[in-house]
Amino acid sequence: MAGDATANGPAAPRSNRPHHADSPYQSIGDFLSNTNNFKIIESTLREGEQFANAYFDTETKIKIATALSDFGVEYIELTSPLASEQSRKDCEAICKLGLKSKILTHVRCTMEDAKVAVATGVDGVDVVIGTSKQLREHSHGKDMAYITKTAIEVIEYIKSEGLEVRFSSEDSFRSDLVDLLSLYKAVDAVGVNRVGVADTVGCATPRQVYDLVRTLRGVVSCDIETHFHNDTGCAIANAYAALEAGATHIDTSVLGIGERNGITPLGGLLARMIVGSHEYVTSRYKLHKLKALEDLVAENVEINIPFNNPVTGFCAFSHKAGIHAKAILNSPSTYEIINPADFGMSRYVHFASRLTGWNAIKSRVEQLGLSMTDDQIKEVTQKIKALADIRPLAVDDADSIIRTYHLELQA
């Protein structure tokens, strides 16, 4: 990237104070909200394995699971042991690592699947069945009475083995609301640990999520897990809305990899959460390890980190327009809601474009150890903007103009 300067002189103090502190919109508490009390079910090794490019061998799975546990996620979810023989062996191997995170696997809601899952040594089993009309007709072909009966049988079996159990519907936002609530109520009554709400097709909006989870919060006493696909770009916002409505667990994957364009990304969720829940997020997760974790997964599935990825995208903390740069140099919170230092990242202030203002150039002049008056800085800024109007400028170009101008001043 051309034309950047790390602004780390005295003009750009890097405070550790959360940037959001002054927001007038975060002062009113909310009884239902779990934005300061949530857990992450990290599904890179389950949902993420359904990503088009994903192929994780045993060694890679162990590396990723270990990195996730070190990062601090509460749960790691693995591909069903019934997917293939190697999937079963890998699941057993990861259970034996003794990681801090609890290990889950994710299977269809049948006794056969549940038995194989329990035998792997996992801490808990996530069972799932499609409940929408679409999936009931075109996938498994079962009715709601059959689904409820099977769910209860499977849940009671897994609990009898001493394991945690989650029961999730699939495609919850296209399921009949009354069917859905009846089913959740029935599984809650037999002591399921968590019910799951899943936007399997990525159609939900934040207000729909809030309404469904809030309604569900009044129907069940168990925990509520949520899973959001990103087809319409709302996976992070939906997760946030779910927590506001009383959900307790959020499914993520590193960079959001999963079926189609994926689910709520781990890093993006934490970018969202840190704004309002700075202490909670920084105390639970080793945010400085986010970039290495994302690089590990990106390399394995052969993708680039998206340019616009929250926090770790190459330009997440780049400031360019003159008025932005000026204010950032005075006080970073003017144009930054996240402190890059919380994630071990740093900010950049562009000073070599036609949009440059003289405050950014002043900062660069100081970084170069040169001495000029404000009027002189304004004059050299005009020279830089004039050249930047004709062609893209690299940082060296701008520095040359500054140094030449400074030399002329001496003469």
Place this chain on the structure above:
Amino acid sequence: MAGDATANGPAAPRSNRPHHADSPYQSIGDFLSNTNNFKIIESTLREGEQFANAYFDTETKIKIATALSDFGVEYIELTSPLASEQSRKDCEAICKLGLKSKILTHVRCTMEDAKVAVATGVDGVDVVIGTSKQLREHSHGKDMAYITKTAIEVIEYIKSEGLEVRFSSEDSFRSDLVDLLSLYKAVDAVGVNRVGVADTVGCATPRQVYDLVRTLRGVVSCDIETHFHNDTGCAIANAYAALEAGATHIDTSVLGIGERNGITPLGGLLARMIVGSHEYVTSRYKLHKLKALEDLVAENVEINIPFNNPVTGFCAFSHKAGIHAKAILNSPSTYEIINPADFGMSRYVHFASRLTGWNAIKSRVEQLGLSMTDDQIKEVTQKIKALADIRPLAVDDADSIIRTYHLELQA
């Protein structure tokens, strides 16, 4: 990408019917909502020019403006003519193209800026001033009384010249609510065409957006424009919430490029909107041109299309897990909320991984023109999964296994 097959045989019918038709959550109307009646202010040539990598020469600006107008956006917003001499000339040149989209430019709220803007020949002027405590202290240093007085003077001048005018606060979600509403009410009273709400730092959540816009809807009678940065990944969801609350205009840029990690992306917004407003979106915008438009901008600013980009990301319509593939082959709406054909895209069903199910292999066998019983297909599926457990499979590998097995059957 290895291991794909375009599933376009009779097993995967591609209906033009909107996929969302059965959603039980979209049947209740909403008095305030403009999700079926909104306009796009496309800011690739203003906000987008503030993207770290952006340098648009005159020819490129004209190419992008023309493509945006062909695509069908209602407004195109250009960089301030005061940014540089070339910016002013380019603004004049684009005004002279006679595009279908209205041309706007975006300037600070001062008479000096307004006069230069009006002289360029634009259809309207977007004026902006920071209203948060942070920006008032660290950017322009003015108080609310001064801001209101200047805003009225500038608005009346631009209107007297016969142009559209928008007045926006900056950093609206960290501004004092009473200050903000007083200011909007004052500019509405003098006949501003639109007021703008801007989440300049990307801190807003959908419920905050809904609340602020809904409140504002009761205070002003003019149109309401909204602008959302994506620092916490909520820019699309926030735009949707704004429309639900009565906003009329949404700012976008192609791929979301802008300051830091950018704003609401044009394609992502349309992915969100088409789910509930299929007829409105398909009648106004040439969705088949989205990919070419994104490629044009991506090439110019030297970025890759993010792997997870809604609609045009390489895996947006890829299906991999066995149960997903099976259902998709029966009926695409089971796992797709957006019909790829609406955007001139197509879907892929993976059939060469350890997560493959026999239904996907059956579809591939049919595509290859081979004849097998279901039991035979299940047997060859096991062979494919066994090899995929050991190493990544290319489509050729899977085809070879199928063909070899078929040959053995003949023998």
